[in-house]
Structures are given as C-alpha cells and as structure tokens.
Amino acid sequence: MKNPYLPLAMRTEKIVIETDDKNIKTFSLSFLNEEDESSFNYLPGQFVQLSVLSEGEAPFGIASSPTQPGELEFTVNKIGVLTTALHNLEKGAIIGIRGPLGNCFPIEAFEGKNIVIVSGGFAFTTLRSLLKYILYEENRSKFGNVTVIYGARRPGLLLYKDELKEWEVRPDLDVHLTVDRADDGWRGKVGVVPNVIKEVAPSPENAYTVVCGPPIMIKLTLPVLRQLGFPPERIILSLEMKMKCGIGMCGRCNIGNKYVCKDGPIFTLAHLNELSGEYKPGGRNFETKK
Amino acid sequence: MKEMKIAKNELVSFLDSLISEYKVFAPVKRDGFVVFQEIYSGSEALLVYANSKKPPKEILFPQSEVLFTYRLGGEGLGIEEPTFKDKQMVIFGIRPCDAKSLVILDDIFNSQVYKDVYYIAKREKTLVIAIGCNRPSSTCFCTSLGGGPFSPDGSDLLLVDIDHEYVVQAVTEKGKQFLKKHSEFKKVEEHSLSLMRSVIETAGVLIKSKVETGEIKKKLDVMFDDPFWDWLHEKCLDCAVCTYLCPTCHCFDITDEALDQRGERVRIWDSCAFPMFTLEASGVNPRPTSKERTRQRIMHKFKYFVDNHDMAACVGCGRCIKECPVNLDIRTVLNSILNR
Amino acid sequence: MPDTSVMIRDTAKKLLVEKRVDLIIGFERGTLPLRSTPCFVRRSVEAEKLIWNASCENNLARYLRKRKEKVGIVAKGCDTRSIISLIKEKQVAREQVFIIGVPCHGMIDRRKIEAKLDGREILEADEVSEKVILKGHDFTEIVAKEEFLHNSCNTCNYRNPVIYDVLIGDKVEENRGIDEYGEVKEFEAQSADRRWQSFTNEVSKCIRCYACRNACPLCYCQECFVDSSQPRWIGKTTNLSDTSIFHIVRAFHTAGRCVDCGACDRACPMGIDIRKLTKKIEKDVKELFHYQAGVNLEDVPPLATFNLGDPQEFIK
Numbered sequence: 001m002k003n004p005y006l007p008l009a010m011r012t013e014k015i016v017i018e019t020d021d022k023n024i025k026t027f028s029l030s031f032l033n034e035e036d037e038s039s040f041n042y043l044p045g046q047f048v049q050l051s052v053l054s055e056g057e058a059p060f061g062i063a064s065s066p067t068q069p070g071e072l073e074f075t076v077n078k079i080g081v082l083t084t085a086l087h088n089l090e091k092g093a094i095i096g097i098r099g100p101l102g103n104c105f106p107i108e109a110f111e112g113k114n115i116v117i118v119s120g121g122f123a124f125t126t127l128r129s130l131l132k133y134i135l136y137e138e139n140r141s142k143f144g145n146v147t148v149i150y151g152a153r154r155p156g157l158l159l160y161k162d163e164l165k166e167w168e169v170r171p172d173l174d175v176h177l178t179v180d181r182a183d184d185g186w187r188g189k190v191g192v193v194p195n196v197i198k199e200v201a202p203s204p205e206n207a208y209t210v211v212c213g214p215p216i217m218i219k220l221t222l223p224v225l226r227q228l229g230f231p232p233e234r235i236i237l238s239l240e241m242k243m244k245c246g247i248g249m250c251g252r253c254n255i256g257n258k259y260v261c262k263d264g265p266i267f268t269l270a271h272l273n274e275l276s277g278e279y280k281p282g283g284r285n286f287e288t289k290k
Numbered sequence: 291m292k293e294m295k296i297a298k299n300e301l302v303s304f305l306d307s308l309i310s311e312y313k314v315f316a317p318v319k320r321d322g323f324v325v326f327q328e329i330y331s332g333s334e335a336l337l338v339y340a341n342s343k344k345p346p347k348e349i350l351f352p353q354s355e356v357l358f359t360y361r362l363g364g365e366g367l368g369i370e371e372p373t374f375k376d377k378q379m380v381i382f383g384i385r386p387c388d389a390k391s392l393v394i395l396d397d398i399f400n401s402q403v404y405k406d407v408y409y410i411a412k413r414e415k416t417l418v419i420a421i422g423c424n425r426p427s428s429t430c431f432c433t434s435l436g437g438g439p440f441s442p443d444g445s446d447l448l449l450v451d452i453d454h455e456y457v458v459q460a461v462t463e464k465g466k467q468f469l470k471k472h473s474e475f476k477k478v479e480e481h482s483l484s485l486m487r488s489v490i491e492t493a494g495v496l497i498k499s500k501v502e503t504g505e506i507k508k509k510l511d512v513m514f515d516d517p518f519w520d521w522l523h524e525k526c527l528d529c530a531v532c533t534y535l536c537p538t539c540h541c542f543d544i545t546d547e548a549l550d551q552r553g554e555r556v557r558i559w560d561s562c563a564f565p566m567f568t569l570e571a572s573g574v575n576p577r578p579t580s581k582e583r584t585r586q587r588i589m590h591k592f593k594y595f596v597d598n599h600d601m602a603a604c605v606g607c608g609r610c611i612k613e614c615p616v617n618l619d620i621r622t623v624l625n626s627i628l629n630r
Numbered sequence: 631m632p633d634t635s636v637m638i639r640d641t642a643k644k645l646l647v648e649k650r651v652d653l654i655i656g657f658e659r660g661t662l663p664l665r666s667t668p669c670f671v672r673r674s675v676e677a678e679k680l681i682w683n684a685s686c687e688n689n690l691a692r693y694l695r696k697r698k699e700k701v702g703i704v705a706k707g708c709d710t711r712s713i714i715s716l717i718k719e720k721q722v723a724r725e726q727v728f729i730i731g732v733p734c735h736g737m738i739d740r741r742k743i744e745a746k747l748d749g750r751e752i753l754e755a756d757e758v759s760e761k762v763i764l765k766g767h768d769f770t771e772i773v774a775k776e777e778f779l780h781n782s783c784n785t786c787n788y789r790n791p792v793i794y795d796v797l798i799g800d801k802v803e804e805n806r807g808i809d810e811y812g813e814v815k816e817f818e819a820q821s822a823d824r825r826w827q828s829f830t831n832e833v834s835k836c837i838r839c840y841a842c843r844n845a846c847p848l849c850y851c852q853e854c855f856v857d858s859s860q861p862r863w864i865g866k867t868t869n870l871s872d873t874s875i876f877h878i879v880r881a882f883h884t885a886g887r888c889v890d891c892g893a894c895d896r897a898c899p900m901g902i903d904i905r906k907l908t909k910k911i912e913k914d915v916k917e918l919f920h921y922q923a924g925v926n927l928e929d930v931p932p933l934a935t936f937n938l939g940d941p942q943e944f945i946k
Contacts (some may be wrong), residue, residue, distance in 0.1 A: 005358070005555070005557075006369065006371060007367060007369070009366040051555075053546060053555075054362065054548035056545060056546045057546075057555075080571025080859070081862075083571065084860075096367050241568070241576060247403070248401065248404065249398055249401070257594035257595075257597040262404075277514045278576070321835055321901065323900075353838075354867040425767065427751055428753055429662070527845055528844055529843075529844040534838075534839050547865050556866075556867055558866050558867055558868075561839075611661070615688070615845055615896065615899075616667060617665045617666070619660075621661070622661055
C-alpha cells in the first residue's frame with residue numbers, strides 16, 4: 001500500500017527570480033531517484049505538496065509542462081512560513097514533493113476548440129503549464145486559436161518575461177499583456193484584465209476560457225465573459241484553498257461537498273454554481289441569480 | 291448471526307488470556323472519567339459505564355501521530371517511515387455508537403482513491419468487541435441516526451448483558467472465527483436468547499431522545515444562505531470540545547516538530563471551529579467568523595457527508611451535548627433546522 | 631419578593647421596549663438537568679425565556695467585545711469584575727453596557743454532583759431554596775447546594791455585583807471566614823517536585839480544545855500565541871512540553887487581569903484544575919502589587935503602571 005504522506009526527494013537545479021520585487025521565484029527541480037521520476041505522471045492544472053522539512057508543507061500548482069520531461073517547475077510567491085523557507089533555499093537544496101494531486105484542466109475537451117486564457121498576477125503558473133502543453137510541437141495542431149490575456153499591477157510583476165516575449169511574436173498565439181500602471185518602455189496595454197477582455201472580445205464560438213487570478217479579478221471577469229457569451233460550462237476556473245493532506249481527508253478545503261484538493265482544483269463555473277454558495281470571490285456569488 | 295455466551299465471572303480471565311496475544315484496549319477510569327486505554331490485566335476493564343469521555347477513535351486515529359521522522363544533512367530527505375508492525379489489537383467494551391463511528395472513519399481513511407496507511411494498518415489488525423447499552427443515557431440519540439443500543443454496525447462481536455452472562459453475537463466473519471477459536475465461549479440456551487431479546491427491546495424503548503434526521507439533509511440542501519446561521523453560532527465559544535470529543539470528526543492538521551537536525555512530521559487533530567483551520571498564508575479566510583464555521587460543522591455532518599457517503603457523520607453518542615461548555619445542543623440545532 | 635427570573639425578565643423587557651438597549655445577553659433554560667445556556671434577546675417578547683438559577687455558570691462578559699449595539703447583560707459578581715477589566719482594557723465602553731447585576735449564592739458544579747452519584751444519571755433536577763432534588767431512573771436524592779458549588783464560588787469574595795446599572799433583588803451576604811487562598815497556600819507549601827508533578831498531572835489531560843481560552847472574557851488576543859506561525863512559539867501536539875507551555879503562558883498572560891471567575895475551569899471538558907495557576911498568580915499580584923483585578927474602575931492595572939517602588943525581589 002502506497003503511503004500518500006511520504007514526500008519524494010527532489011534537487012533544486014535552478015532558481016529564477018521572476019519579479020522586480022524579488023518576491024516571486026521559480027524553482028526547477030529534478031528527482032533524486034529515477035523510479036520516482038517515471039512514476040510521477042501529471043497533466044497541466046495539477047498541483048503538489050512541497051516540503052521543506054522542519055518548516056512543513058504547502059500546495060503549489062505545477063508550472064512546468066509534462067512535455068518537458070526531467071524537470072518540474074514551481075513558481076513560489078513569498079507569503080508565509082513555507083514559501084519563505086523555499087525562498088531561502090539555494091541551488092542544490094533537497095525539497096520534498098508529494099503528488100501529483102488533484103484533477104487537471106479538461107484537456108481532452110479542449111481538443112479542437114479555441115482556448116482563451118485569462119490570468120492576473122501570480123496565478124498564471126498552472127496556465128503557463130497549460131500553454132506550454134498546448135504549444136508543444138506535437139500538440140499544437142490538436143487545438144484551435146489560442147488567446148492569452150494576462151495582466152499584472154505593473155510590468156515588473158509579470159511572470160516568465162522571456163517566454164512572454166517569445167509568445168508575443170508567435171504567429172499561432174494571440175497574446176495581450178496588460179498592466180494597471182505602466183512604466184517607461186511598456187508597450188502593452190494599460191488597464192485591468194476585465195477591461196482588456198472587453199476590448200479584445202474573444203469569440204465564445206467553439207471556445208473554452210480558462211481563468212486564474214486574484215479573487216477581485218475573477219469577480220469582475222466572470223460577468224464580462226458571460227456577456228461575451230461564454231456559457232458557464234465553458235468557463236474553467238482553478239481554485240485555491242488552504243490544504244494539508246491534499247487527498248480529501250483532512251477536511252478543510254471543501255466547497256460544499258467537493259474538496260478542492262481531490263475533486264478540484266479545476267472546476268467549471270457551471271459546477272461551482274451548483275455547489276452551495278461557499279465560494280464567493282470578493283464576497284459575492286459567481287453569478288448573481290436573476 | 292451466530293450466538294454464543296460467556297459467563298460474567300469468566301470475563302476477566304478471558305481478557306487476561308487475550309492480553310497475552312493482543313494489545314487490548316478497554317474502558318478504564320482515570321482522573322474521574324472513563325477513557326479507552328491499553329489494559330495489562332483483565333480486571334482493569336470497566337464493564338458498567340455509560341460511555342467514555344474521549345471517543346475510542348483515538349486508538350486508530352490518535353490526537354498526535356508521527357507520520358515519519360527525518361534527519362537533515364544527509365543524502366536525500368533522510369526520511370524514516372514507521373514500521374507499521376503493531377500487534378493485533380482488540381478494542382473491548384466499545385459502545386455500538388462508537389463502533390458505528392469506525393464505519394464512518396473507514397469510509398474516510400480507506401477511500402477508493404487514497405489509502406491512509408496509518409489508520410488502515412491499525413484498523414486491519416483490530417477486532418472490535420462491543421457491549422450493547424442496556425441503559426442508554428438521556429443524551430443518546432443513536433436511533434435517530436440508523437444505530438441503536440444494540441446495533442451491530444462496525445463491531446465484529448457484540449455482547450448483550452443478560453445479568454449473569456453475556457450473549458455474544460458474531461457480527462462479521464472475523465468475529466465468527468474468533469468465537470470458534472476461544473473455548474471460553476459456550477453454547478447458548480434458548481432461555482438466554484429470549485432474555486437477550488427482551489433486553490434489546492427494553493433498551494430501544496429507553497432511547498427517548500429523537501430527531502427526524504431523514505428530513506435534515508433536504509432542508510440543508512437549500513439552507514446555505516439561510517438567516518438561520520446568523521444567530522445559531524451566537525453563543526458558540528469556537529472551541530473544539532464538540533469536534534475533539536466527537537467519534538466521527540476526523541479533520542486534522544499536519545505539522546513538523548523539529549529539534550535541531552532531526553524532527554517528526556506529525557498529524558494532529560484539528561477542528562473546523564478554529565479560525566486557523568482555513569486561514570491562508572495570505573491572510574484570506576474563507577470561513578472568517580463563527581457563523582461560517584458553525585455552518586461548516588453542521589453542513590459537513592448532515593449534508594456534505596451524506597452527499598458523499600450516503601450517511602451522516604454523526605452517530606448520536608451525545609458527547610457534544612454533555613460536554614459543550616455553553617450547552618449548544620446538537621439536537622436543538624437539528625430540530626430548529628427541521629422547523630425552518 | 632418576586633422571583634429573580636421574573637425580575638430579570640421585567641427589566642429586560644423594559645430596557646428593550648424603551649430602546650435603552652438593543653440586545654440583552656442572559657440565560658435561558660438549558661437542555662440538560664443543571665444546565666442553563668446563554669441566550670441573546672433582541673425582542674421584548676423573547677425576554678420571557680430569560681431565567682436565573684444556580685446553573686447560570688457561564689461568564690457572559692465573554693460575549694461583550696466587538697459589539698456595535700448597546701447591550702444589556704445579566705451579570706453575577708464575578709462577571710461584573712470581568713466587565714471592569716474589559717472596560718479598563720478599553721475593550722468595552724462603560725456607556726455601551728447596561729449591567730443587570732444579580733447577587734449570587736454560588737453556582738452548582740454539576741460534575742461534583744455527578745461524581746457523588748457515581749455513574750447514576752440525573753434525569754431531572756429541581757432547585758428548591760438551598761437544596762437540589764435530583765431524580766434518576768430509580769433514585770431521588772436531595773443535596774445541599776452549598777456542598778456542590780464550583781471551587782471559584784467557594785472562595786469568592788464578590789458575590790454581589792461590583793458595578794451595575796440595576797440590581798436585581800437584595801444583596802446577599804458575602805462569604806465569611808473563608809481563606810480565599812487556602813488551596814494556593816497548600817500548593818505553595820509543597821516541594822518544587824511535588825508542585826511540578828501535580829501541575830504536569832493536570833495538564834497531561836489537556837486535549838488542546840482551547841475551551842478554557844475561549845470561555846475566558848479576557849483571553850481576547852487577536853492572535854493567540856499558540857496560533858502564531860511566524861514565529862511559532864509552541865508545538866501543536868498534546869505532548870506534555872506543548873500543553874505545559876500553553877497553560878503556563880496563558881496563566882501568565884492573565885496576571886493582573888484574571889478575576890477568578892472560574893470560566894476556564896468550567897469550560898474544560900477534561901476537568902483540569904486550571905485555577906491552580908491563575909489563582910496563584912492572582913495572589914502574587916495582590917501581594918506584590920497590591921492590586922486585585924476588577925474590583926473597581928479606578929485602580930490602575932500593574933502592567934499599565936511604572937513605579938520606582940515596585941518590588942523586584944524576583945529579579946535575582
């Protein structure tokens with residue numbers, strides 16, 4: 001019987017500082033044992049529990065794509081005990097990992113469809129996994145048009161800047177970057193994500209949209225997407241909640257009768273609306289019922 | 291169901307003989323109240339008692355449990371897993387409500403997808419011998435939750451006290467095999483069986499406390515935003531008496547207890563009543579006040595758990611009723627829900 | 631003289647009808663024998679359910695903080711002392727609270743009665759003046775209330791409310807001839823080893839449910855030290871090292887603030903003698919700083935003063 005609480009050992013191969021405030025770093029990890037690597041099969045949207053022994057464990061979405069074998073990447077925002085411990089690590093440090101946990105983006109359903117990726121700030125991590133997965137040479141033709149609308153408070157807080165540059169010039173990708181406050185040299189849009197969605201007005205025709213961002217962005221974005229004609233069944237969200245076990249036992253991450261760790265973290269808006277009204281970003285229901 | 295009997299005056303020596311072979315847990319009196327503890331002599335076991343202060347769930351799901359130990363500074367993570375080489379165990383004298391709680395805990399820790407090896411390792415080695423309740427307490431409402439003072443759910447063997455002897459019912463195959471193996475169990479006469487039936491019947495009548503739980507779930511299905519929750523929590527202290535003493539509550543925290551270069555990862559009970567339970571590192575708390583937390587406790591037990599497991603996460607043992615420091619009585623809560 | 635419950639009801643109704651308060655916090659009948667339960671009354675018709683008896687053991691001052699509305703509160707002597715502490719610590723404004731003071735003869739410790747009955751369940755309990763009539767499946771027993779009071783009631787010197795806006799009924803006679811610190815002195819007289827042994831014996835029962843902390847009107851830290859994660863002061867287990875630190879630090883944090891209402895003791899499901907520590911600290915504060923918490927609104931708490939003449943013998 002596999003012990004679901006035992007972390008596997010990974011070595012920190014690379015640490016990249018993502019943002020100009022140095023609060024967000026991306027860690028590239030490789031498995032210490034080969035058999036661990038071969039048994040770790042994941043898809044975009046899934047998460048893991050990362051351990052720094054003596055400091056504890058916390059959940060992180062996987063930021064890399066399974067199409068880049070041999071390494072796993074996690075983007076970590078320094079905010080609490082464990083994230084601070086991670087930020088203090090240096091290259092070569094050993095980190096514990098449990099997973100992959102949770103469900104993944106409905107990739108099979110995405111096939112043959114146009115995909116609109118909407119994200120704000122730090123929440124872009126698992127969407128980067130999805131994007132890399134879609135853009136992978138052998139996968140790209142399975143999906144239709146891909147639109148990315150990604151914003152941050154200011155340019156220095158955007159993640160994966162080198163990749164964003166590459167993506168902006170790709171002909172098979174429609175990228176719209178936006179910031180709340182521009183600085184010198186910013187050539188993207190200025191304005192909050194919901195407004196940029198209105199401006200870009202992606203077509204709901206044959207499309208799915210995937211939304212990850214801070215609660216206030218979600219709250220303001222959902223009405224815009226609904227107005228554009230995206231049905232709740234085609235609006236995909238990735239949720240966050242405090243987690244401990246990651247396997248639906250410790251009892252804290254439920255929204256109604258579903259556990260974000262086990263039944264999520266990926267839900268359709270339609271599904272969330274069916275659940276009891278517990279998840280209310282910005283203190284309000286996803287959709288005000290008429 | 292196969293019945294045997296054991297004379298009361300043979301019980302102590304029978305327990306003594308079990309102790310040589312098994313780790314035996316039984317109710318004992320300590321510090322003025324009853325708890326389940328490992329006993330080293332059959333005479334330690336308390337045979338007449340209402341119920342234990344702390345539920346026997348802690349035998350299989352202890353309040354603090356080491357998941358693994360680690361030593362920093364070596365190769366890899368330096369993790370050492372426990373051996374899971376526990377002795378075979380007997381839980382003797384558990385009440386039927388608490389035995390039923392094990393069925394509920396099984397569903398959590400032995401789920402189809404994930405296996406909690408710590409719980410399962412102990413559970414698989416455990417034989418559950420329950421003693422039915424000839425005289426249930428006024429706070430017992432097990433019959434409202436599909437149980438009863440002699441309900442066999444969760445037990446391998448069920449003892450019925452008929453004054454001078456116990457009639458022993460084998461509930462599971464494991465229980466049957468156990469009966470066969472131990473010569474202390476004797477053939478039972480029809481007279482004893484009829485006494486047993488009358489004891490069971492009388493006890494059922496003694497349960498006066500009843501709640502129509504069948505209707506609760508339907509009510510709760512549409513009550514998430516009901517103003518009911520605005521005042522229900524008002525006297526609640528947000529302490530964990532009800533959840534820690536509940537035989538079915540199973541929420542836990544995981545924490546590292548470090549000492550220099552070594553430490554333990556420990557699983558400890560946690561409670562939905564605590565603000566820390568859902569407080570995120572960012573400072574966001576999806577259940578910020580007592581209102582949301584009280585709602586979560588009731589909803590989890592009587593709606594969400596029913597949705598997911600087709601049974602309520604309550605066995606009607608009455609511990610939360612007896613021990614709540616402010617007398618927030620779950621039966622009153624449930625009846626108020628029915629009246630919404 | 632009319633019944634105390636009736637007088638409380640009438641007062642509550644009047645206060646609500648005249649809109650002098652928005653809410654009355656009092657007691658109503660509980661669901662078990664010897665149990666009353668806190669209740670919150672906002673409409674005058676609901677005031678009918680208010681009661682008073684010897685099982686109104688909870689300290690309702692615990693519910694006073696962070697309220698916007700004007701509150702009427704039913705308060706025993708000890709509860710009014712807690713209210714004074716809260717007022718001094720600026721957690722409650724005096725003018726926001728209407729204190730319905732109720733003189734108290736002491737509250738019944740049902741666990742002591744249960745211990746006497748040795749497992750026989752009480753199904754009915756009636757208070758008749760100084761006695762309680764207990765009925766069970768096949769017994770009736772009559773016991774004297776005063777033999778089964780909470781420990782804190784036995785040593786109480788403030789049976790009458792210290793401050794109030796209205797007093798229900800007549801004042802009662804204060805306890806006479808009791809040595810408030812008798813048990814503490816016995817404890818002090820023991821060797822350090824014995825004291826440590828008896829302390830660890832008590833806290834080893836702790837299940838970290840925090841009922842003691844949460845029932846205490848003065849345990850209101852926005853973040854209790856046990857909950858802090860940055861830094862983490864204390865482990866979360868029930869190991870003796872963790873439970874000891876919890877109880878020791880909590881006790882110290884009540885120094886000069888604790889009014890010995892006994893709410894912690896009453897809330898503890900495991901019967902831990904929490905007062906052993908807090909009462910000792912209360913005695914020390916009284917002896918060293920001549921201060922007793924919650925006996926008037928004027929004295930400045932020792933932790934809020936600086937005095938060159940402070941005794942400092944403990945600094946070695």
